[in-house]
Amino acid sequence: MRKTRVLVLIIKIVFPVIFNVFFFMLGGAEQNASVWISWGYIHFAYCALIFTPLLVSAGHNATVLGLSLYSVSSGYFIIECALGAIFMGLASENPQAAFLVQLCAAGVYAAVMASCLLMNERSVHALRTRRHNLEYIKTALLKMAPLLGSVEDRAAKKKMEKLYDEIQSSPVQSSAVLEQTETNILLSIGMLGNAVSTGDTERILSLTDSLLLAVSERNNTLKMLN
Numbered sequence: 001m002r003k004t005r006v007l008v009l010i011i012k013i014v015f016p017v018i019f020n021v022f023f024f025m026l027g028g029a030e031q032n033a034s035v036w037i038s039w040g041y042i043h044f045a046y047c048a049l050i051f052t053p054l055l056v057s058a059g060h061n062a063t064v065l066g067l068s069l070y071s072v073s074s075g076y077f078i079i080e081c082a083l084g085a086i087f088m089g090l091a092s093e094n095p096q097a098a099f100l101v102q103l104c105a106a107g108v109y110a111a112v113m114a115s116c117l118l119m120n121e122r123s124v125h126a127l128r129t130r131r132h133n134l135e136y137i138k139t140a141l142l143k144m145a146p147l148l149g150s151v152e153d154r155a156a157k158k159k160m161e162k163l164y165d166e167i168q169s170s171p172v173q174s175s176a177v178l179e180q181t182e183t184n185i186l187l188s189i190g191m192l193g194n195a196v197s198t199g200d201t202e203r204i205l206s207l208t209d210s211l212l213l214a215v216s217e218r219n220n221t222l223k224m225l226n
Contacts, residue, residue, distance in 0.1 A: 012050050015046060016043065016046060019042070023039065027088075031091075032091055032092075032093055032095070033095035033098075034087050034088075034090070034091060034092045034093070034094070034095045034097075034098040035087070035088050035091055037087070037095055037098045037099050037102065038083070038084035038085075038087040038088045038098055038102065039084070039088070041080055041083070041084055041102040041105075041106065042080055042081055042084040044080075044106065045076055045077040045080035045081070045106075045109075046077060048073055048076065048077070048109070049073040049074060049076075049077045052069050052070055052073045055069055055113075055117060068116045068119075068120070069113065069116055069117070069120070072109065072112050072113055072116055073109075073113070076105065076106075076109040079105060080102065080105060080106075083101060083102055083105060084102070087101075087102070136174060136182045136185075136186070137167065137168070137170060137172060139186055140167045140185065140186060140189060141164070141167060141168060143186070143189045143190065143193065144160070144163065144164045144167065144189060145164070147160060147192065147193055147196050148160055148161060148164060150196050150197070151196050151204060152199070153201045153204070155205070156201050156204045156205055156208065159205060159208040159209070159212070160192075160204070160208055162212065163208055163211050163212050163215065166212060166215045166216070166219075167215055170215060170218070170219050171219060171222050171223075173222065174222070175221075175222060175225050177221070177225065178218055178221060178222060181214065181217070181218050181221070182218065184214065185211060185214050185215060185218065188207060188210060188211050188214065189211065191207055192204065192207045192208065192211065195207055
């Protein structure tokens with residue numbers, strides 16, 4: 001891990017080292033304002049590029065969402081290198097043009113990056129919401145599945161199979177309003193598991209009926225909210 005970090009650091013400092021070696025060997029330290037402005041903007045663009053990973057939200061989707069940010073930063077860096085080289089070559093005594101043109105490029109870059117970050121945050125939020133919504137169905141089915149093979153009473157088993165089908169066919173989308181209802185359903189399934197383990201058929205039937213009603217109410221409430 002430490003070796004990898006060292007290699008990454010070496011890769012990151014290759015450009016500024018080579019750039020500055022050529023810059024000072026070919027032009028020296030005595031440069032006009034336009035050249036130094038361009039020098040500063042090029043370094044700013046490179047810093048923006050290497051620090052782009054810090055802007056990417058962590059998670060399984062980080063690589064995918066980060067591609068747009070890397071593309072924007074890479075594009076800005078290439079454009080800034082071209083602009084900087086032009087103004088360094090011209091070495092104009094009037095620094096206003098060099099400053100304003102590269103300031104506009106930096107401003108456009110900042111605006112595009114802000115838009116990409118906003119879109120990425122929305123995508124992350126949507127993915128997190130979907131995973132949260134799936135959690136209720138997934139957890140309920142995982143708790144129900146082993147119970148179906150453990151119950152012996154045919155009537156109770158038939159009702160439990162109906163309950164399993166009702167949960168499986170429930171809408172995946174959820175709502176904050178239903179959070180407590182879904183928690184209660186999961187708790188009741190746990191209680192149903194206890195009843196199955198003790199073989200209490202009457203308790204099994206009672207809890208299954210209550211769960212069928214609760215699942216139905218949850219699904220109807222969700223339809224009304226949508």
